[in-house]
Amino acid sequence: MGIQQREQALELSRELDSLPEQEAFERFFARIRDTEIPFYPCIHAADPLGMFRESFDALYILGRTVAFPMAIGLTMHLYMMSALAAAPLPSEVPLVKKRGRILRDLRQRRLLVAVASPAGRIGHRDEPSGDVVVEVRDGGYVARGRKAIQSMVSQADLLVFSAQVEGHGFGLFLARLRGEPALRQGPRVFSGPMACTDTRPLDFEELRLEEDHVLSLGPSQCDPLLTYAHAWFHALVSAVYLGGASRALEEARKFGRTVCLPDGRPVAGLDGFQMDVGRLVLELQTAVRQALSFGPEVARLTPADLPALSELEDLGAQIKYRATLTAEKLVGDARRLIGTRAMAADHPVGRLSGQILFGPLHPWVSAIVEREQGRAALGPGEYLGLPAG
Known part of the structure; x- marks a missing residue:
């Protein structure tokens, strides 16, 4: 993500994070249209990798704030517009002839899509x-x-x-x-x-x-387009949940640096606390790097790859599965490190504790992914565990 684009997301996040939630909701939708964040699919229609990375980073940053639920809503706009902009479809699909006009109209008129x-x-x-x-x-x-x-x-x-x-x-x-x-x-x-x-x-x-x-x-037109769109959804919604997890980690970091032991030393100086935080950092960065692997995969697709789109959807589902489980664990671990103050209604970790639970419930819900993967692994052939291709 470019410095200017990231600064847009950071500036909006700082502005919203100082507001009560309902006021932040109103300000979010008053301000988001003034940024380019909803229009990355229009700007990068010929560059799926750039489209994905800038959208992911913006949603991740917004997910760190009180705007977490609004970022979930914005994900719906971004995933579908990314799919409409970049899906590698044959010319007979009506969208192919219309998408240039749709994308221009969206950006010029600053429109949002549910x-x-x-x-x-x-x-x-x-x-x-x-x-x-x-x-x-x-x-x-x-x-x-x-x-x-x-x-x-x-x-x-x-x-x-x-x-x-x-x-x-x-x-x-x-x-x-x-x-x-x-x-x-x-x-x-x-x-x-x-x-x-x-x-x-x-x-x-x-x-x-x-x-x-x-x-x-x-079906011949809708199935490839919607399979492609669902893969984008899985990967992009993961950004919001991982952003929320990173905020919980930041709150644990601030706790460790500002709360002192009876002898005056900060909690962050304890070897055990450092190891606990280090484990959270490793879990977060592992999940983020897996999520970012979606960009190069989606960028290489052409219309000839349509029969293999289910592989992209599986990658997206695996990204979301790992990201949402990691996010839920990190928020819980940060809450335990901070203690009861993290359960206050106005504490970021207290708020995130009620939001992060929704991650596995977005389609495809984690139970469905687990069942399908288990059924596939239990088939008659040897299970190797390497991705296709």
Whole structure:
């Protein structure tokens, strides 16, 4: 990440971290559009490695602050726009001809995109369920149904959603969200430390769509695009959780340097404390380096690699699995090092203790990843444990 880009994220983080959470929520969305952070996919459309690294670093930095839940919401925008910008798709996919215009419009008008998560699992694993159904009508399309979970809903301008499509099996669409009367927002799904993800249900009440709203139609177009998008999600959401873990580590560091023993020596001078913190540093850096390995992998893909996209999705899922487990452990270990003061409501580690638990629950949930990997390893052939290729 360039110095100027990193400074944008650091400056915004310092500004937000001094505010109460709801005020930080309002300031975040007032300020984030003034930065280039949401528009890295537009700026680096031809450079997936740069796109990933700058997005990852920004989300990591924001995850260190009171903006943690807002950064989760922003991840949805960044992962989907990264996929729309860089997916190595054949020319017959409608998105290919539209994405240049979509990306220019997004950056020029400073627009944010919410993503309606599929109810089922996409691609080579399971067929998605029909939570929203699109009917072909009068030369266009009409969508009806409900999407149960999408973040950043009240703040986003556009919506990307998937649906069962009459005569096509499945489709992916980009539609207007802000001010659209046919999309009715429900109340926030989460309360407490994750309320500011702004996650809400959406009811589709005869939403009218035209050909211009279509990004892909049918399994042959949707499966590669959504598999690629899910891989980006796994890798980018890991940045927020690892950023939160790094903040917990920073709080342990400050505790060790400012709290003294009866003889006046700082706790940080104790050999045991140094070893404890050293173990946390090693665990964090190992998980961060694994997450950063996604960038070179995604950068080398071409349309000829579409049959192997499941390998990229597996890498993303493994990154998220390791990152979220590491983050949860680091926050717990930092809490134990600091003691009861870390459980105060206004202490960063106290706040993170309620947020970091959500990591394994993002799709794909850790239990599903564990089951699939176990089933594969227990097959009839020898299990070697090396990645394909």
